[in-house]
Amino acid sequence: LANDAWRHVLNQSAGYVVGKFEQPTLCSSGWKHNKSFGDYFTINNIKTVAPYVTETQKEDTEQKSSVTFNNLHICKELVEALDRINIIHPTTVQLQTIPKVMKGHNILCAAETGSGKTLSYLLPIVNRLQAEKKPHMYTENSRKIHTLVLVPSRELAEQVAAVSRTLCAPFGLLTRTVGGGRGVGHIKMVFKRNHPDILVATPGALVKALFSTIEPKQTRGLVHKAQLLVVGATFPGGVGEVLKQVTDLGSIVVIKSKMLHFLMPHVKQTFLKVKGADKILELNQALKLLQHEKGGGGALVFCNKSATVNWLGHSLDEMGVQHARLQGEMPAAVRSGIFHSFQKGAVDVLICTDIASRGLDTSRVRLVVNYDFPESHTDYIHRAGRVGRAGGVEDGEVLSFVTHPWDVELVQKIEIAARRRTSLPGMESEIHDQT
Incomplete structure (x- = not known):
C-alpha cells in the first residue's frame, strides 16, 4: 500500500x-x-x-499449447460463433463449470466479477438445446420455454439476451427478454406469436408474465424437473437458507473461486x-x-x-x-x-x-x-x-x-x-x- x-x-x-x-x-x-x-x-x-486467466492462456502468449472450447466438447457451431467474437480460450471458471452443467448437475457458481460466468452457463445450455431439438418442436405456436435466465436489471437482461442470440443464431433457437418498467400489455406482445426457447427476465417482469401470459401447465413441476444454476460474484451469509426453499442443498455442486x-x-x-x-x-x-x-x-x-x-x-x-x-x-x-x-x-x-x-x-x-x-x-x-x-x-x-x-x-x-x-x-x- x-x-x-x-x-x-x-x-x-x-x-x-x-x-x-x-x-x-x-x-x-x-x-x-x-x-x-x-x-x-x-x-x-x-x-x-x-486470477481467472488460466495457466494455459498465459502460456499461449509464449506460443505453447493451450486449452480451447473444443476441449470442452462444445459443438463446432458454437466454437465458431465464439471465434467470430474473438473468444478462443475458456477462463478458469468456464473450465470448471461447463463440464458439470453439461452433465446435468445443479450448480452454484461463485466466482469473482469479470471472470466469464455468463458463458459458463449459456454455452452448455445452448449446446444442450441444439442437441435435443426435434423438428416438431419448432412448428408454428409449438415452442415452449426450455430455459429461464433470471437477472436483477433490465440492462443485464438485454446484455445476456444479446449473448444468447449470438450463440443461438446457428440453430434457429429463439431468445426473448421481459424487463421491468413495462406494463402487462407490453409483456403480452412479447409472447403473442410463440414462446421463446430461452427467456431472460427480471423478477418483477417474470411475475407479470407468469400471471398474464404463460399457461400454468408450462410451469407445473418446475422445481422437480428443472436443472438449477445459481451464478454470482458475491454470496454473503443466508444464501443456503434461501436455496433450501427450492431445492435439496445436497444436490448442488458448488464451484467456488479462490478469490471470491x-x-x-x-x-x-x-x-x-x-x-x-x-x-x-x-x-x-x-x-x-x-x-x-x-x-x-x-x-x-x-x-x-x-x-x-x-x-x-x-x-x-x-x-x-x-x-x-x-x-x-x-x-x-x-x-x-x-x-x-x-x-x-x-x-x-x-x-x-x-x-x-x-x-x-x-x-x-x-x-x-x-x-x-x-x-x-x-x-x-x-x-x-x-x-x-x-x-x-x-x-x-x-x-x-x-x-x-x-x-x-x-x-x-x-x-x-x-x-x-x-x-x-x-x-x-x-x-x-x-x-
Whole structure:
C-alpha cells in the first residue's frame, strides 16, 4: 500500500502481508478527523494478469499449447460463433463449470466479477438445446420455454439476451427478454406469436408474465424437473437458507473461486478523503487525467441515489463534460439503450447508480469512480469489478471518495483485508467448494 508524501512512513511493499492476529497501522486510522481531508492511500495491484486467466492462456502468449472450447466438447457451431467474437480460450471458471452443467448437475457458481460466468452457463445450455431439438418442436405456436435466465436489471437482461442470440443464431433457437418498467400489455406482445426457447427476465417482469401470459401447465413441476444454476460474484451469509426453499442443498455442486470476496489483485484502488463540496472538482480532475494522460477509455461514476446522478449530471454539463446518465427512476423508454450506447463508445462517461454494477460487460472501462462511497462491501466488490474484466483493458483503476465517518469504517475494513490478504469481513458464507 502507498500513501501520500507526509505519511510515507506507513507505506508497505506489495509483497508484505500482515499476520492474521497482527493489528496493522492503518493509513486511514485518523480519517474521522477533519484535518484528514486531502489524505489518500492506494492499494497497488500485485498482479498484472487477472486470477481467472488460466495457466494455459498465459502460456499461449509464449506460443505453447493451450486449452480451447473444443476441449470442452462444445459443438463446432458454437466454437465458431465464439471465434467470430474473438473468444478462443475458456477462463478458469468456464473450465470448471461447463463440464458439470453439461452433465446435468445443479450448480452454484461463485466466482469473482469479470471472470466469464455468463458463458459458463449459456454455452452448455445452448449446446444442450441444439442437441435435443426435434423438428416438431419448432412448428408454428409449438415452442415452449426450455430455459429461464433470471437477472436483477433490465440492462443485464438485454446484455445476456444479446449473448444468447449470438450463440443461438446457428440453430434457429429463439431468445426473448421481459424487463421491468413495462406494463402487462407490453409483456403480452412479447409472447403473442410463440414462446421463446430461452427467456431472460427480471423478477418483477417474470411475475407479470407468469400471471398474464404463460399457461400454468408450462410451469407445473418446475422445481422437480428443472436443472438449477445459481451464478454470482458475491454470496454473503443466508444464501443456503434461501436455496433450501427450492431445492435439496445436497444436490448442488458448488464451484467456488479462490478469490471470491477478495479485493482484485490486478486492479489499482485508491481511496481519497475529501470534503463533499470538493468531490465534483476531484472528479473533473480524474476524468481529465484519464482522457489526456492515460490514453482515454470509459469511466463509470457511481452514486448512491438517483437524485445525485441527476445533480451531478447537471454539474458536469456546466463544466462541459460529455456524459450519459443511468438510474432506476428513469422511465423505461428513456433508460432503454443508454448502457448499450456507453458499451459501444458513443459516450465515455456514465454516471449511474448500482443498477450498472451487477454483471454488466464493461470491458472498455478504464476508471471506476465511487463518487459516493458504496454502502456495503458487496456493493464495493461489484462496482470495483467493472474494471479488470475478461477481455477488457488491463490497467483499470478504482478511485473512491471518502467523506463521512461511516465511509471511513468501511474503508478501514477494506484496508485491513488488503494488508492481511483475506476476504472482506462480513462476506463470509456457508458456501464451500465441493469440487
